[in-house]
Amino acid sequence: MPLDSTRKPLRRHDLSVSESEGVFHVVDQSGTPLFRLNDTARALWDVCDGETSIDEIISAAGQLFAAPTPVLRADVIQGIEEFYAMGLLEAER
Amino acid sequence: MTFCLAIADEDNMLRSALIEYLNDSDALTIGPTADTLSELAAGEFSAIDVALVSSRLTDPELLADVSAKTSVLILLKQASGSDLVSALEVGAMGGVTMTSTPAALLANIEAAARGEACVPRGLLGGLLQRLIHRNRELMAADQKLASLSRREREVFALLGQGLEIDEIANRLVVTPQTVRTHAYNLMTKLGVHSRLEAVRLAQELGVANDSQPGASNAAG
Numbered sequence: 001m002p003l004d005s006t007r008k009p010l011r012r013h014d015l016s017v018s019e020s021e022g023v024f025h026v027v028d029q030s031g032t033p034l035f036r037l038n039d040t041a042r043a044l045w046d047v048c049d050g051e052t053s054i055d056e057i058i059s060a061a062g063q064l065f066a067a068p069t070p071v072l073r074a075d076v077i078q079g080i081e082e083f084y085a086m087g088l089l090e091a092e093r
Numbered sequence: 094m095t096f097c098l099a100i101a102d103e104d105n106m107l108r109s110a111l112i113e114y115l116n117d118s119d120a121l122t123i124g125p126t127a128d129t130l131s132e133l134a135a136g137e138f139s140a141i142d143v144a145l146v147s148s149r150l151t152d153p154e155l156l157a158d159v160s161a162k163t164s165v166l167i168l169l170k171q172a173s174g175s176d177l178v179s180a181l182e183v184g185a186m187g188g189v190t191m192t193s194t195p196a197a198l199l200a201n202i203e204a205a206a207r208g209e210a211c212v213p214r215g216l217l218g219g220l221l222q223r224l225i226h227r228n229r230e231l232m233a234a235d236q237k238l239a240s241l242s243r244r245e246r247e248v249f250a251l252l253g254q255g256l257e258i259d260e261i262a263n264r265l266v267v268t269p270q271t272v273r274t275h276a277y278n279l280m281t282k283l284g285v286h287s288r289l290e291a292v293r294l295a296q297e298l299g300v301a302n303d304s305q306p307g308a309s310n311a312a313g
Contacts, residue, residue: 039214046218052225060224063181064217065210 003054003077003084010050010090017045026088035086044079048089054080096206097124097140101133101159102147102168111145111168118199130155138162142206145189148176153183160184164205169213177216178223187211234298237283245279246300248272252288253295 017037018027024042025033037045047057054076061072083089098121102108105128112123124141127133130150141163146156148169159165160183167180167188177188186205189198190213201211212220241249244265251261258276262269276288285291295301 039217043218043221047221047225056225056228057221059228060221063224063228064212064220 003081005054005058005073005077007092008050008053009048009080009083011045011048012088012090015088017042035083035088040075041079044076045083045088048080048083050090095120095122096142096203097122098202099124099126099133099136099138099141099144099163100146101127101130101144101150103128103149104147107147114195115199115202118195120199120203130159134158143186143202145202146180146185148180148188151176151179153179156180156185157183160186164208166201166205166211175223177212178220178227181220188213188216190216231297234283234294238298238300240282241279245275245282248275249279249283249291249295250300252276252291253301255292 014029015026015034018025018031024037026035026037026045027033044057058069058073058076061076062069065072098115100108100111100123102111108126108128112126115121116123125133125136127136130146130152133144134155143164143166144159145166145168146159148167156165165185167177167185169176169188169190180188187201187210189201189211193201204211247265248261251264256264258269258272261272265272280291283291283294285294
C-alpha cells in the first residue's frame, strides 16, 4: 500500500546520527550502527521531525533539484519507506 | 569537453586566486570576470557555461537575469544555507564553499555546466529545512493576503513598488490620511511591523508586480 504523502514521519527518539571518517550512520543508544546514511538520506532523516509532511519534503526537494516531481516523489517516498522498513521511524498512531 | 567559466566577485584578490586555482585545469577556460553582478549581467553569455558568483552579490533581479542565461554557482563565503536558498529560488544551480578543494570545485562547475544541482555536502539537510520553513511562511502570508480588502491590497501593491504615501494617495485619488489608515490596517493583518517589512513581503509574494492598482476611485 503506497505511503500516505500527508503523513509526517518522526525519527525514533532513541536513535541518533553518528559520524565516523565522513560516513554517517543512524545508531541506537549503545552506538550500534543500524543504517548508513548517504548525503540525501541524511537530509531526509533530518526532516523526519514529526511536523513535516512527505508532501512538504517533496515540494522543498523540488526547489533544490532539477529532477521532475514524479521522480523526486518516488525517491523521497522510497527513502522514507526504507526508514520505516528498518524500524527507524516511530509507528504512526 | 572544455567549459567556459565566468567569475563575479567583489574581492579582487579572491578573484585572482580563483583564476590561478582553476587555470591549470584542461577542462576549464576562464571567461569574463567582474567585480559586480551588474557588470557580469551586462556581458555576453553565448560562450559561458557556468558563472561563479560571490554570495555577497545578492541582487535577486540581476541574479535571476544571469541564471536565465547560464548556469550559476554561488561561491559561499560562509557555511550557511540562507544565501544559497535565496539564490536557488531565482534559478541558481547550487553553491560551493570556500573550503572546497580544486578538484571538488571543478567537479561542481562541470556538474553545473551539465545542468545538475550542486549542493555542498553537509548543507543539504539544513537547506531542505530552510526551504520547508520558508514555504510555510509564504503559505501563511498568502492566507493573510486573502484577508485584505481590495483597497488594502491596492495600497499593499503600491507600497511594494516603493511609492510614498502622497504618491499612493494621488494614484488612488484618496487623501494621504486614508492611505495611512489602509497601510496601518494591512500591516496589522499581515503581521508586519514596518513599511520596510511590508515592502519586502509585497515583493516576496509578487503583489508588488500587480499592474495598475488603483484604477478605481471608489470610496475607501
